[in-house]
Amino acid sequence: SALPSKPTPTQTKKKPKGMSREVYALIGGDDGFLPPMVPTKKSSFKEKRDAAACSKWVWAPFHNSARTDGEVFYHWVKAGVQYPDYPYARFNVHLHHPQPTPHQYSTLLKSDDWTKEDTDRLLSLCHRFDLCWPVIYDRFNLSEKEVRPLEELQLRYYDVLNALARAEQ
Known part of the structure; x- marks a missing residue:
């Protein structure tokens, strides 16, 4: 004859003394699920970054056409790139102010x-x-x-x- 089987008692961990119910639930106390300590998905950003060819940069002098004193300044530019004029000199715009006679x-x-x-x-x-x-x-x-x-x-x-x-x- 088929007797109903007794359900097997599930093992539950008891909450440690002094720990609140909310904290115990946050660390996965009841369901036994704990988050992994090490990330499981590996990012491929590092591999992409290492595989790309590095561009060379040099510390180069430049003249700012917006200045009238002819001062020489320096900045980092990619090697092999020559700028005919300082790129930000175009923002040095002055209005024409007429002087009456x-x-x-x-x-x-x-x-x-x-x-x-x-x-x-x-x-x-x-x-x-x-x-x-x-x-x-x-x-x-x-x-x-x-x-x-x-x-x-x-x-x-x-x-x-x-x-x-x-x-x-």
Whole structure:
């Protein structure tokens, strides 16, 4: 006769004393599964890296065409590559800032609020600081008793540019 067989008791490890239930579950206490100590999948990155041919680099001099002093600098470049010009010299872009003649000032740019000296100082600061308005505002109002707001400086500069552009046409 077929008697029902007794289920075999599964062996369960007991949780060590002093260890919380969560920590015991994290280390794989109940199911007996422990993560491998050594990675099982081998990365092929190292093999690819070792197989690639290394390129030679040299410490080479270069001239920066953006500078006018002719200073010689050095940097690392791949061997055999010659640059006709320093690659980052193309970012050295300056705006054209027209300087009005005294005749243009007297006929086109006369203003009750602005003197010729103030206009010339504003134009020279705009040229020197490449229209970086916070710096221009700071330098323009350094010695002034009457502080001109930034918007007024910008308005005067662009009025001068527009008047000179209209006169050239």
